[in-house]
Amino acid sequence: MSQLSKQDILKLARLAxxxxxxxxxxxxxxxxxxxxGYVxxxxxVxxxxxxxxxxxxxLTNVVREDEIIDYGTSQEDLLxxxxxxDGAYVKVKRML
Amino acid sequence: MANWKTIAEEAADVASGTNSAIKNVEKALKLIEDNSEYQAIINVIKDRALYRAKEIDAKVAKGEKVGRLVGVPFIAKDNFLTYGSETTAASNILKGFEAPYQSTAINKLEAEGAICVAKANLDAFAHGGSTENSDFFVTKNPLDKTRVAGGSSGGSAAAVALGLAPFALGSDTGGSIRQPSSFCGVVGLKPTYGLVSRSGVVAMASSTDVIGPITTSVQDAALVLDVMSGTDPLDSTTIVRNNQPYTVYKQPNTPKIGVIKEYMDEGVDPEVKKVIEEAIQRLKNAGAKIEYVSLPSLPLALAVYYIVVPAEVSSNLSRYDGQRFGFSDGTAVNLDDSYELSRSRGFGAEAKRRIMIGTHVLSSGYYDAYYKKAQTVRTKLCQEFTSVFEKVDYLLGPVVPEVAFKIGANSEDPLKMYLVDIMTVASNLVGVPAISVPAGTAQGMPVGIQLIAPQQHDLDLLQLAKWYEETR
Structure with missing residues (x-):
């Protein structure tokens, strides 16, 4: 099980x-x-x-109120x- | 190097006007510059630190109320988001990243008047035990420049050992605070899982990551923990802290200490073992009850760790996609290409290695055999810790089976590098607090002892550590 082939590596790389x-x-x-092999x-066992x-x-299921808290971070800071x-938009390359 | 008094004394000097925040910041910046050959620091936070120091000094002059860490400079590992400098996690993919918010731990320290003056080197994304995986440079051990400072918080530990600032912050996923502290001869505390907010700290493995202080004394570590710990609405994994302050010292009364057999058996450098045995003798002479205890699943901890942690790493590092922040490859022709090129060129070799192991152990067909199995063996480990803590109050052993190794000695063999973590990972997997306290030297290099307590017994752990410190 521990021996990975070249193909396995390429597959993992693609998944990641x-x-x-x-x-x-x-x-x-x-x-x-x-x-x-080590693990x-x-x-x-x-x-x-x-x-x-x-x-x-x-701890389980820590919940909080769904409310807006102002942390003083501007839109510009975040972008x-x-x-x-493109302005306030995140631009990405085309899909195809 | 005694460049600084204790943190409490430094703060008292600023509060009383005997010293000033600005003088402290200038002193730290000068020390950082003078010691640049050790390469402990990635970035200095000059303008913001000087600005804050002036503000603080003005407050003191006006007689306003000041905090417990007033005017005390400190250094943060570069995986803590900070204002006033880049946060890179020592990785190319985050080079140039300016955090839009600051980590809770640093906000809490700043609220008490402490001043962050620099960001320390680490293995990129905290993956490693020597800072040799930093995408930028290797930190040198302050006691021998041909040796590593340890890692992943190697820059923080070296900075404190060099006396660049009174304290530094590190993160510990599998030993990354304790191991470099042992290698550099300083105190490194890994608190109980959940005790300190991780909001604003670059995530590595969310089920084991903790953050904590690196200092020159146990009482300094206690003070920093006291300021940083407690619940945080921004980190839902934080736990309610102890009511008592961590800073109040009460001498332990005939504590029962279990020496971990599995850590004292084979594989420990004989000189390191001798230092640990001397430490045990000192504690015995001081009145501790010593017995040898066995946790039979401990030899499995490293294998569990190197399944669970890469799994979580592969998940946490998926956010570096080259689209919203961080390095983005400009030559990509489409989105998928952009993901692949940005990640391939932005991540270093160790990050890629861990991402792929993690992807493998989580992939369908292997999930049960690796990931689920490891998490089940983790249960066994947790149970053994619970039952051993019914017999003894604390556990004791080395932090690392050896002293700081030569730069390059392990870098060709990733598995050999992983074995350095063999005595530190278990505490992370079960969430218990552990501390490295300087205990002596072997081959002329520092050796730390590791003390471990049950979850949420951080105060007891600090008291035992201080008690031990006083026997030296």
Whole structure:
């Protein structure tokens, strides 16, 4: 299970929206296989009767009123880091 | 280097007019400049810091009420959003990013009169244990420039060890406050999960990330925690803090301390082990009851960590898409191309590595075998911590099995680098507070002991740590 093929790496890269060079594909194939090989020993651990822990402080469903709070941040502040803008719009490249 | 008095003394000097905020800020900026060879700092916050210092001094002159940290400069890891400088998380994808708001932790410190003067280096996005994964440069260990300062909060720990400011802030996802603190010979506190708001801190792994102080003494760490902790409407994962102030010191009464067998067995450098054994002896002489305890699932913690954390990393880093903020590749012809090129050119090798591991362990067909299995073994770990804390009040062990390694020694082998975290990740996975306190030296380099307490026993942990500090 831990041996990843070149194809696996390319598939993962595509899922994660990363484009890799041939050198990177080869490097990650080796490294990711080694890392997955290391974590694989969890397979043999007996976890019968146990449920997963996703949260450790015991908080559940923290809710608040849906209200507007003014934090003094302007629209311009929020938009100043946008790479391509058209006024108050975030501009993106065409889809196709 | 004793460039500064304790934080409380520094604040008292400014409040009384013996010293001024402006002098403190100028002193810190000069120290930062004079020590630039260590590359602990990414950006200084000069204009805003000087402006705030003037405001504070004017308040003091008018006799207005001032805060507990009045005029005290500090340095924040560069994954804290701050006004007055870029926030880069040491990554190319965030280079030039100017945060539109500031982290709650820094707002709370500022409300008490503290002044952020600089942003410290880290492994990009806090992925690493040596700052060698910084997209910009490697921080050098203040005690030996050929060695790493540790990581990921390496710049913060080096800054405090160099005395650039009285304290610094770090973040700890799997040891990133404690490990560099051990490597640089300073105090590093990882509080209980949820005790300090993470609003405005670049997210790495949301189920284990905590933020905390790096200082030269336990009482300084207690003061900073006291100011920063508590619930925050902007971070729904924050918990209600202890009613008592973290700053009140009461000597522990014959505390029961469990030495973690799994951490003292093989794989620990003999000189490091000797330092830890001396620390145990000191605590024993001071009246602590010492016993050796076993948490059989501890050797699995690192594997759990390197499944759970990359999974959360891959999710948290999906927001860097080149469209709304951060680096965007201008050559892309369509949107999909823009995502791929921006992310591929903006992320460094380690971020890509973790994103892909995370994507793999969360992908359909592998989710149960990796992610769900790891989270279930995490339950086992949590249960073992709960039951060991029925027998002892605290746990003790090394922070890292070795001293600061040479720059480049582990950088060719990512798995070897991950193994450096072997004694720190468990506290993050179960959410308990842990602290690294200087304990001695091995091969001429600092060694810290790690003290661990149950969740929300941060005050007890600080008291034990101070008690230990006093035995030295």
């Amino acid at each position: 929206r990363l484009r890799l060079s041939d050198v990177e594909v080869e490097k990650y194939q080796k490294e990711l296989s080694a890392i997955l 694989e020993h969890l397979d043999s 007996d976890t019968s009767g146990l449920t997963p822990t996703y949260q450790v402080s015991g 100043k880091n946008v790479p391509i803008r």
